[in-house]
Amino acid sequence: MNITERYARETARDYALRMLTRNIASLALAPGTMLSENELSSALGLSRTPIREALIELSKTRIVEILPQRGSRIALIDCSMVDESRFLRLVLEKAIIELACEMAPTLDFSVLEANVKLQRFYLENQLPEKLMELDNDFHREFYRLTNRLQTYRLQESMSLHFDRMRSLSQATVKDNKIVGDHEAILRAVRAGNKEEASMLVAKHLSRYTVDEKAIRGQYTHYFTTKNG
Amino acid sequence: MNITERYARETARDYALRMLTRNIASLALAPGTMLSENELSSALGLSRTPIREALIELSKTRIVEILPQRGSRIALIDCSMVDESRFLRLVLEKAIIELACEMAPTLDFSVLEANVKLQRFYLENQLPEKLMELDNDFHREFYRLTNRLQTYRLQESMSLHFDRMRSLSQATVKDNKIVGDHEAILRAVRAGNKEEASMLVAKHLSRYTVDEKAIRGQYTHYFTTKNG
DNA sequence: ATTGACGCACTTGTATGTCAGTGATACAAT
DNA sequence: ATTGTATCACTGACATACAAGTGCGTCAAT
Numbered sequence: 001m002n003i004t005e006r007y008a009r010e011t012a013r014d015y016a017l018r019m020l021t022r023n024i025a026s027l028a029l030a031p032g033t034m035l036s037e038n039e040l041s042s043a044l045g046l047s048r049t050p051i052r053e054a055l056i057e058l059s060k061t062r063i064v065e066i067l068p069q070r071g072s073r074i075a076l077i078d079c080s081m082v083d084e085s086r087f088l089r090l091v092l093e094k095a096i097i098e099l100a101c102e103m104a105p106t107l108d109f110s111v112l113e114a115n116v117k118l119q120r121f122y123l124e125n126q127l128p129e130k131l132m133e134l135d136n137d138f139h140r141e142f143y144r145l146t147n148r149l150q151t152y153r154l155q156e157s158m159s160l161h162f163d164r165m166r167s168l169s170q171a172t173v174k175d176n177k178i179v180g181d182h183e184a185i186l187r188a189v190r191a192g193n194k195e196e197a198s199m200l201v202a203k204h205l206s207r208y209t210v211d212e213k214a215i216r217g218q219y220t221h222y223f224t225t226k227n228g
Numbered sequence: 229m230n231i232t233e234r235y236a237r238e239t240a241r242d243y244a245l246r247m248l249t250r251n252i253a254s255l256a257l258a259p260g261t262m263l264s265e266n267e268l269s270s271a272l273g274l275s276r277t278p279i280r281e282a283l284i285e286l287s288k289t290r291i292v293e294i295l296p297q298r299g300s301r302i303a304l305i306d307c308s309m310v311d312e313s314r315f316l317r318l319v320l321e322k323a324i325i326e327l328a329c330e331m332a333p334t335l336d337f338s339v340l341e342a343n344v345k346l347q348r349f350y351l352e353n354q355l356p357e358k359l360m361e362l363d364n365d366f367h368r369e370f371y372r373l374t375n376r377l378q379t380y381r382l383q384e385s386m387s388l389h390f391d392r393m394r395s396l397s398q399a400t401v402k403d404n405k406i407v408g409d410h411e412a413i414l415r416a417v418r419a420g421n422k423e424e425a426s427m428l429v430a431k432h433l434s435r436y437t438v439d440e441k442a443i444r445g446q447y448t449h450y451f452t453t454k455n456g
Numbered sequence: 457a458t459t460g461a462c463g464c465a466c467t468t469g470t471a472t473g474t475c476a477g478t479g480a481t482a483c484a485a486t
Numbered sequence: 487a488t489t490g491t492a493t494c495a496c497t498g499a500c501a502t503a504c505a506a507g508t509g510c511g512t513c514a515a516t
Contacts, residue, residue: 013499037467046501048501049277062378070509088379151316277470277471298479
């Protein structure tokens with residue numbers, strides 16, 4: 001498990017959650033790994049209380065399983081959960097984009113304009129980690145503009161399921177297409193063109209698709225056997 | 229605050245959550261009410277730990293505000309949150325129904341068939357609380373059939389915001405129309421008629437609309453002043 | 457070799473203790 | 487009257503202590 005420093009004024013719970021989330025997404029905590037509140041406590045230098053609260057939160061989205069009196073573990077990858085997180089993202093993102101189209105005349109797109117300009121810059125200057133951050137910011141900004149940040153958080157809470165698949169696939173998305181997508185989406189929304197924007201979002205998100213079958217064949221032990 | 233018995237084998241945390249949720253929805257815990265882990269502990273006969281965990285969960289959806297070192301309180305009604313919970317439900321329910329239409333040939337509708345029959349029965353025999361339960365079951369069943377139960381839980385977690393508005397409006401929905409809606413929706417889904425089903429769902433959910441302006445005027449002190 | 461009782465080491469669930477931050481209040485200084 | 491300040495009661499954040507359930511290994515009985 002990969003542990004970094006706690007931020008200033010970060011609560012113990014947030015810190016625990018941040019560490020767990022990162023390590024689950026990167027697979028440093030592999031699917032199926034047994035955890036224990038005690039182990040994690042000493043590993044992170046906290047007491048059981050904030051660890052426990054973080055685990056409870058992660059168990060809400062079924063990325064962690066808490067087995068009473070037996071232990072906790074990183075859930076095996078459940079393809080139906082991966083599907084569901086992708087479904088949730090696609091459905092919500094389309095709805096938000098369409099809403100943004102309707103509200104376009106009243107919205108301030110300056111943050112988004114600046115964002116895509118920076119994306120273009122970091123694309124040309126090859127800073128993929130910065131680019132990924134801007135990618136996330138870009139999408140979240142639409143939720144913010146349409147006053148649907150809570151919806152964003154719910155969607156985000158399920159994203160770990162898909163993130164793990166991405167980590168396994170070592171997918172190197174064609175970043176140049178990503179930035180182009182973003183620019184096109186922003187243009188369509190500004191123009192209030194619902195159908196176009198919605199279609200572009202669907203196309204954009206489809207770029208993140210991974211070859212589930214292949215991955216599943218290669219990492220059988222990371223997957224649940226129940227359902228597909 | 230209205231307190232009932234703890235179920236057998238119900239964990240302290242689930243019990244606390246159940247009591248809090250019910251009392252928030254019914255407004256027995258009015259918007260703006262200050263809580264404290266200590267008070268709730270003695271009121272429910274539990275220690276602070278499970279209370280705290282329940283409050284943390286409720287704070288995730290912003291129905292409870294935890295103010296560090298100051299106290300917790302039932303959030304005032306925030307119209308933007310009410311909007312968002314309604315938005316979330318409409319968007320997701322439409323997507324689920326459309327998905328169900330696509331999957332219709334492979335689905336087993338027997339549970340839904342039995343459900344609507346019972347609804348008709350309880351409608352004629354005037355048992356509104358039974359009817360409400362069946363109403364919830366009806367909608368959840370579509371999530372279950374399409375393998376999207378996690379999505380249902382996320383949507384449900386936001387529903388308290390809208391539930392409080394309904395409690396304030398003392399809305400007596402025309403139950404006969406509700407049951408008719410359900411029957412029509414089920415028919416459309418079985419026929420795989422996406423557009424029809426989607427439209428019916430939208431119409432159905434619109435029946436639960438409340439007169440926000442009027443309620444807000446009558447219960448000013450229950451509402452936040454920030455944004456509308 | 458098989459089976460079943462039992463203890464032990466470990467887990468999470470719950471209870472309680474400790475601490476630092478907050479804001480209301482009383483009161484002194486002006 | 488106003489303002490600065492010290493105090494104090496209370497809070498949630500976090501740490502620790504205790505309880506109770508689980509399952510595995512041991513080992514005796516057969």
